Amino acid sequence: MIITKAKEKGDVVATLKDVKSVFLIGCSECASLCGTGSPEALAAMKETLEAEGKKVTGSMMAKTGCQVLGTKVELKPAKEEIDAADAILVMSCGAGTQAMVEVFKDKRVYPANDTTFLGNMTRFQQFDERCSMCGECIIDKTGGICPVTTCPKGILNGPCGGTNNGMCEVSPDIECAWAKIYARMERTGELDKMREIVPPKDYSKKLSPKVWVIEKKKEEK
């Protein structure tokens, strides 16, 4: 899921400096699980903005905020409230925010959150980064543990000299990805594979912006 963090209240208020009235949009998917775009977060934002003298003309929870067409349809009933607002504050990820930029051609749309990473929910409200969407998965070669993401140096061929009792030199809070990979490949009987040199990543697979169109299977007659 996409992990978002709420911006500091002061920063949001500063963004809305020239704006008197605001319409809020949340998202029922990732941003709700992160608590940054849930109904509760929207209610809290309303309170904050009203305390700052702003008028909140209304709010809406998108089902999937990054889904442009669906969200556009969902917004129809709120047309009057939206028209009455000087700006829209989107409480989802950067993709959801830009979905609204696309829908509202002439209206100001601002983000309420910082979008940080693709995360696994490893405990309730704890998110860990395991995959950074490099475009070419290589974890078949690394025991199913991603060094591109979980080694701060993205090393593909074994530990640096800084591995420290199984922890990472970069932070004592991170386990060394390569200590984990070794231990797992030992358990799964794949150490031989670990001896093979892994080539550098193909960064052309990660160039932005990307577009991906799933073509419908043509029925052959």
Add this chain to the structure above:
Amino acid sequence: MKKFKEALESGEFTITAECGPPKGTDIEEMLSHAKHLLGKVHGINVTDNQSAVVRIGSLGVCRLLSEMGHDPIFQLTCRDRNRLAIQSDLMGAHILGIKNVLCMTGDHVSAGDHKTAKPVYDFESVQLLQCVGKLNSGTDWEGNAMKGATNLYQGAVVTPESNPLEPQMLKFEKKIKAGANFFQTQAIYDMDNFKRFMDRARKHDVKVLAGILLLKNAGMANFLNKFVPGITVPQELIDKLKAAGKEGALDAGMDIAAEQVRIIKEQGLADGAHVMAIGLEDKVPDILQRAGIA
């Protein structure tokens, strides 16, 4: 005095030291330290933004030291350069007359003085070694023909005290497979551990220089134990430094370093020693003399 590669390949006990370029353009002290080492060491490493702290680039300093009469070892990390910059720097090194390159991944930017920088790591040490091999054979990384190949003697680093050790050994083997001719080790103090490491390293056709780091006082030894992964200073040595008192600590440290070099040479534990004095390079000749070298 033989050049670094020549000494190492001839089987002579080979000595290297280190030169850390300063931040800023006043290089007087650095050059004077380097002068002290002339005729005493076979090679001299020039660090590359060591600890991710911004300093003068290693390539320019390598050239200055080679003009002085040294045989510099160009340390090249993958932290600050993508594969284009790496290759152009390697070719640059060749045309500047630099013969040796030490291939490293590089300390993370979070360790340094520009913590908001973008770490590059397009390559890492193993791939960098492969890349040097390609340039030496006359093609760039992608296989495009070059007008004139490089001729660089490539080496790498290894941490014999790494914990866990097995993944480190596996990477050591990969580095050999990727073309490393020589290794300089992270600082070692426990000779028994080092012997065990060398027993395994000796199975490969590769030269190893033992890393000797001068202990300046007990505080430094404690700091290394606490904060530098892969370095373990035995309590016995810390006690020696303590017993020497404030005045005598450095001298005791020099004795310890000299003793290590002597043992390694006499017992043929390694092919040479890489003596790191971090800012006290002018003490290196004295250490070597105490070790019975030169």
